[in-house]
Structures are given as C-alpha cells and as structure tokens.
Amino acid sequence: MAKKEKNFVKEVTSREEDYSQWYLDVILKTEMVDYAPVKGCMVIRPYGFTLWENMQALLDKKIKDTGHKNAYFPLFIPENLLQKEADHVEGFAPEVAWVTHGGNEKLAERLVVRPTSETIICSMYAKWIQSWRDLPVLINQWCNVVRWEKTTRPFLRTSEFLWQEGHTAHRTEEEAQEETLKMLEVYREFVEEDLAIPVITGLKTEKEKFAGALKTYTIEALMGDGKALQSGTSHNLGQHFAKVFDITFLDQDDQLKFVWQASWGVSTRLIGAIVMVHGDNRGLKFPPKIAPVQVVVVPIMPKKTREMVLKKAGELVDRLGKEFRMEIDDRDYSPGWKFNEWEMKGVPLRLEIGPKDIEKGQSVLVRRDTGEKFFVKDEELEAVIEKLLIEIQENMFQMALKFRTQNTHRCDDYDEFKKIIAEKRGFVKANWCGHGDCEEKIKEDTKATIRCIPLGEEKMDGQCLCCGEKAEETVYFARAY
Incomplete structure (x- = not known):
C-alpha cells in the first residue's frame, strides 16, 4: 500500500x-x-x-x-x-x-x-x-x-x-x-x-x-x-x-x-x-556545477513491469553515474509526488523511465529551470545530459543577471532615491561626496547602506545625492542582509 x-x-x-x-x-x-x-x-x-x-x-x-x-x-x-x-x-x-x-x-x-x-x-x-x-x-x-x-x-x-x-x-x-x-x-x-x-x-x-x-x-x-x-x-x-x-x-x-x-x-x-x-515558488533551483544531485532518475513502475523498469533504471544509473551525480528514487510514492519533491529539491535534470520508454529505447529528460521536456535515445543520453547541464548553468546565470539589471536604478535626486528604496527593490547607483556624515544620514533615513565603490566602472558626473556637494565617488546603495 x-x-x-x-x-x-x-x-x-x-x-x-x-x-x-x-x-x-x-x-x-x-x-x-x-x-x-x-x-x-x-x-x-x-x-x-x-x-x-x-x-x-x-x-x-x-x-x-x-x-x-x-x-x-x-x-x-x-x-x-x-x-x-x-x-x-x-x-x-x-x-x-x-x-x-x-x-x-x-x-x-x-x-x-x-x-x-x-x-x-x-x-x-x-x-x-x-x-x-x-x-x-x-x-x-x-x-x-x-x-x-x-x-x-x-x-x-x-x-x-x-x-x-x-x-x-x-x-x-x-x-x-x-x-x-x-x-x-x-x-x-x-x-x-x-x-x-x-x-x-x-x-x-x-x-x-x-x-x-x-x-x-x-x-x-x-x-x-x-x-x-x-x-x-x-x-x-x-x-x-x-x-x-x-x-x-x-x-x-x-x-x-x-x-x-x-x-x-x-x-x-x-x-x-x-x-x-x-529559488522560485516551486522550491530550490541548483546550478549543475554544485548541485548535490545533478540528475534524478524517477522510474515509472506499474506493478506488472516494476522489476523490469527498476532493472533498467539501475543500469542507467550505473552507466551515467560515472559522469554525473545521480540518484534513483524507487520509493513507494506516485511519480507525480516524486516529480514535485525533486523539483522542490532543485535537481537540475529529471530522468523519467517507464515500460513504454524501454520499448522505444529512450528516456525522458525534464529541465528544472525551464520545465522543458526531451525524449532522448539511450545511446545519446551522456551527450545530451552534458549539453543540457551546461545550458542550465548558463541560463541560471543569465536569469539572475537579467533580474539584477532590471532592479538596478540610477538616481541623482535624494527624494527620488528615498522613494525607490521604500517602494522598489535592488541596487541604486548614485553619487556620493565621500563624507561619513552623508553616508550615516542616508542609512538613518532609508536603512540603505553603501554596498561598495565599484571597480572598473566609470564615475558619473554630478553632485552628492545627499548634500549636493561635488561627488567624489559613484557608489551602489541597497538595503542588505
């Protein structure tokens, strides 16, 4: 049961x-x-x-x-x-x-x-x-x-x-x-x-x-x-x-x-x-390079073909486990429950194998980052998994970079700055006179701190966001953990 x-x-x-x-x-x-x-x-x-x-x-x-x-x-x-x-x-x-x-x-x-x-x-x-x-x-x-x-x-x-x-x-x-x-x-x-x-x-x-x-x-x-x-x-x-x-x-x-x-x-x-x-509302998402499990194998096991499917799944893990961090989930739960759990655990790729897949000499691969599904012939699994893991790693970086870009604001006006910090999120790039008094006032007013004076970025022309004096530095502000 x-x-x-x-x-x-x-x-x-x-x-x-x-x-x-x-x-x-x-x-x-x-x-x-x-x-x-x-x-x-x-x-x-x-x-x-x-x-x-x-x-x-x-x-x-x-x-x-x-x-x-x-x-x-x-x-x-x-x-x-x-x-x-x-x-x-x-x-x-x-x-x-x-x-x-x-x-x-x-x-x-x-x-x-x-x-x-x-x-x-x-x-x-x-x-x-x-x-x-x-x-x-x-x-x-x-x-x-x-x-x-x-x-x-x-x-x-x-x-x-x-x-x-x-x-x-x-x-x-x-x-x-x-x-x-x-x-x-x-x-x-x-x-x-x-x-x-x-x-x-x-x-x-x-x-x-x-x-x-x-x-x-x-x-x-x-x-x-x-x-x-x-x-x-x-x-x-x-x-x-x-x-x-x-x-x-x-x-x-x-x-x-x-x-x-x-x-x-x-x-x-x-x-x-x-x-x-x-992470997202379905749980964790791990980059493949550091994921505890890179590929989880979920056997689809009707009672009549359970042993056959488990044997095939074991063979795949023995073979693919030489190149990838693998785990097989043969617990007595429904496939859908397992799908949800491994998605929540952030595993980059899910490999599904059932009796119909065995007949066709294929497996099903599902990406955690995009949800895309691929039907892959047995002899192509190593090459396809390697390619997908590289693509997932790069896509996760690009998604995070896009989010940061969308949530980085440039600001010259202090009232606007306070509004951005209160109502929006992310980094605010602004000018600063270099004086600790202004740094402390901004922190008291908004709870935002200077995260850093960036390396390799051009300084913006203008005045200090807070006091209006000549700016010595262009810095990134944000509320922080």
Missing part, C-alpha cells in the same frame, strides 16, 4: 506573500538544514552539507591553484591576543563567546571562541617569519567560527557557521595589494561561474570596512527580494596587525621591516545566496 502523500509545494509560502517565510519553508522542507538545540545555531543536514562539500571542492582547488596551502589553527584564542588590537576587539566585542572554565576550574585567562583568526594566526606568523626568504606566507584554513548574533537566520546569519579564511604575509605593500585583488577575482569567478550568481566587485567605505583593515573589497549580490548580500570579502590589512604582533623580517638590505598582510573569506552564507537568487 502506498504511503500517504503530501503536496510539499502547497505547504511552502509563496515568495510574493512572505519572502522570509518562503526561504525558511524551502530550506527546512528540502532537508538542507534544521534548528539546533542551541539558539541561533543550525544543523546542516546531508543534502545541505553535500552542497557545501561541492562548493568547497571547487573553491579549494581555485585557492590552491593560486599557490596557497591549507592549515588549521586553534578554535580558542587567549584574551590577551584579542586585546592587543583595539579596533579589532571593539569590532567583534558584542559577538564574542567566552570560555571561562575548564571542567570545574576557573581559567586563569579567559579564552575567546574564534570569531575570526587574525590574532591567533598573527601570533604564529611572528614566530615563523624571520627573513625575506620566508615570504610570502600563503595559508588558508577551512573551519568554523562563532559570532554571538542576536538575530539569526539559517545560512545567512548564525551564531556558528562554516567558512574559509585566507591569511597571507608579504614583503611589500604592492604584493599585499596584488594578493587582495587576486583573491577578490577568485571569489568573483567562483560565485559567477560555479554558483551562477552575478556580483558587483568593489571597495568598502571606511565605515563599512573590516575592523583593523587598510582596505576592504567585496563582492555584492542581489537576492530575489531585492536586498543585497555581501557574499565575500578580501582585505588589505597593511602593516596594522604586523606592528601589533611584531611580525618582522630581515630584508635583503639588512633592514628589519614589518610584513604586509592580506586576509579573505567566504562562508556558508553563500548557500543562502544560492537559495534566494535561484
């Missing part, structure tokens, strides 16, 4: 009705994540973690291809290390989790559960770096961090999350700046080419930059509700941390000098970006 079937699509709130609830419904019902017993923490379930593993593998290769090596540093940081850098500790103080006891004994010195690893890594670099011959140091680590957030949402902002953080040391200022921009480009390439999410690359303002950094660069993406998401950052740390932690080296001219540093990172927040950029 078939199990009782639910229509999961009907149980998901529509994006138009309540975008935030749609997001939660989708990631919970597709079993990507669940709430943990500790408030603000999440359990990443196998389906969501497989997605993260696929992302991690692609990005890890790109990082290693640029000459970096992976290492691991402790989760716990002595309080004295964090206190060494005033701006840094002030920036993270509200989010720091403290360890005060080891077992039943009070610790002589409190320990910080790492919110980021600059301080612990810098303390080690001070030991390791002695000469110009030791440079550059190019290290990355994959780890978890803890930031005690007051308002949380799975993947987007949680008290504990997963990420990678690169920390490098260089001989010259030019090398550190080159590293900072090189890794920003690695992130842009990864997010656009592998995650199919278009981004704007740019420089953060002084108010928005990382605590302790000389410069912070960012990639900014536009979510489906029109809010921006900071999707990765790369920081030129200058010699700030080097001077605090005394990271010096004897240069070729026999002079003792401070190193120049960079750091950069992305996190599981990118999973939230994938959901919000590509």
